[in-house]
Amino acid sequence: MPLTNNRGTSNSRPSSLHVVTGKIMYSRKATEEGWLKVKLDNGNFDFLHENVKLIVKGEKNARLYLLVASDKSNLIGQTISLQQENALKYLSSKGPMQKSASIKVEYVGKPVKTTSRFKGDLIQQFANLYVNGSIIKVTLNSLWPPKYSYSPIPAGVHKLMSPDNSHAKNAPTDWYRKAFSPGVITCNDIWFPIELNGEGGNSSRYIHLGNLSEGCVTVYDVEKWNVVYDYLINHRIPGTKGMYVGEITVVT
Structure with a gap:
């Protein structure tokens, strides 16, 4: 997983996030129905399908913040976030053709x-x-x-x-x-x-x-x-x- 970083003694948590601001990531499904639940800046929740383009903004309080850059017109330009453990599971550097x-x-x-x-x-x-x-x-x-x-x-x-x-x-x-x-x-x-x-x-x-x-x-x-x-x-x-x-x- 491209966001993992297991190097260095200062990082005692295996598979923790190594945040790279501006990095492009893509969503993956979290449920058999096909959706990934994400949190919006206003505290509400929405859902992404697979291969939505996301741009990493940063990490805070064990959450990764990303800018929605494609696919869903109601979310493009908005910031969403995922818990760190879910970001590891449901984000990928590989996008659609x-x-x-x-x-x-x-x-x-x-x-x-x-x-x-x-x-x-x-x-x-x-x-x-x-x-x-x-x-x-x-x-x-x-x-x-x-x-x-x-x-x-x-x-x-x-x-x-x-x-x-x-x-x-x-x-x-x-x-x-x-x-x-x-x-x-x-x-x-x-x-x-x-x-x-x-x-x-x-x-x-x-x-x-x-x-x-x-x-x-x-x-x-x-x-x-x-x-x-x-x-x-x-x-x-x-x-x-x-x-x-x-x-x-x-x-x-």
Whole structure:
């Protein structure tokens, strides 16, 4: 760990922090859901996903203080802090690739009624998601007019944004993770917002795991979620302050 310093007799605590002001570090997940809890200067708490760029400001009272430099618009420019022991565990000098991720979604036929092992009978618009050499089954819509107003994502090239915040309150996904052996699914609460072509910002459509879609690109083969997650979380489009991870091409 780059922040450790075991040299010198004056440092009697093994694995203690050696603070280097201005050093760039990156966040790591602290929970299976995918988040790292940090303290703000005002005493409140917030959460970082992986690979948020942080700049070391200093250490005081066994806490490391860092400036948020990327990814989360509500935190960029703010100071956060971690307990020293957590800084050792959940910070790294290795960040994401400064390169746009590129994935593709291709519709598979017309909507069909199917029985989900998690959600029961639903009419699903299925598609194939091509990501990093893998082909993964996704659903693009499960709830249809006239009762619902949702529709599958349109054809085109759309931007993918960095994760925004937890969706556990309104759309919990932890039970997908718990249905498998530990480690098969991680970061289940990390959703990647989609910026639709011609529109600005989060369209309220996401890439996430699950068996029900309200117009999102929902990873139906949930046990393959981490193929998608690992690829996207490790990319950032250069020059966007980490706000965008890549592009998704949708073909009907």
